[in-house]
Amino acid sequence: MSKLNIETIKFPGLELKRPVIISGPCSAETEEQVLTTAKELAAIGVKIFRAGIWKPRTRPGAFEGVGSLGLPWLKRVKEETGMFIGVEVATSHHVYEALKFGVDMVWVGARTSANPFAVQEVADALKGVNIPVFVKNPVNPDLDLWIGALERINGAGITQLGAIHRGFSTYDKSEFRNHPQWQIPIELHRRIPELPIITDPSHIGGTRDLIADISQEAMDLNFDGLIIEAHTCPEKAWSDASQQVTPARLKEILDNLVLRRPKIGDTPRNALDELRKKIDELDNQLLDVLNERMKISEAIGQYKYENNITILQTRRYDEIMKDRVGRAASRGLDAEFATKIFESIHEESISCQSAIMNRELKRKEGK
């Protein structure tokens, strides 16, 4: 368990209700674009405004943000709409500049949180400051690195801490720009239950058509909020044009969200208990079967040792994979899921047989 010292995030005078919504353009482009978008968002009830000032771009030559020039525009947003404002920071200079212009909250981006030196620099610059700080997941699916970044910020005395799940980079492009790998933020929540987690459907989806579904999934997984990029004219945006929505579309997405009860306690004792009992029983059976299978694999390992046969039998492994995935599919189970399970079983089986071989070798050497 991580030992973070976390306090509830507070924006003075704002009652934070689930889902907390943070919205605004990917990048601040012009004063007019910032102000117009902000006013449209304020009109639909958004209370926390975001805008990228410094943009870490994948390739040089892309629009890298207007820099500190945009901060007075955000200050105007705050003064004219009453919204709180937040920006991404990646260096100590960004932190000092943002604080100078009264930014209410900051977040550490995914490329930054992957780099402990950069996170430490930001953490040191934030020492003595009491504002909410969010840490996006690092680009690579490494939960410990994410937690490490949170610990560094927390170590600087920042207690109003939150996490932003923006998905993970992969080489092969799936339907997502950044694969959600929901099990990672779920595990983060299991390890640090008091840490609020906000989902970033814009960066996970990479296209505006996916934002509604990802937002709903985030709510069904009981995450605390959504950070969604909005632009008064998304097609003309200077960065991430395909994943931004108009404030009007954002309102539609939010209005259509179904918020389900997070606790089961207040539902009548119902079928859920019975179903969970069945799951418990089946999991027990699964463990018995796995245990029995590993015992047989160990016996095969012993046989291989005595007869000088290699552990890995590729043809047999290949036959098993094809057969089991086919059988899974004919039962209506997902082929990818079956593949993962049998790959994992095979890996464990190989490692059990290696342990047998090593044990026998040692025994022989000891003689």
Ligand SMILES: C=C(O[C@@H]1C=C(C(=O)O)C=C[C@H]1O)C(=O)O
């Ligand atoms: C168990 C064996 O050893 C390995 C493990 C396998 C398994 O667990 O199914 C299959 C093939 C081998 O790579 C075997 O040779 O049958």
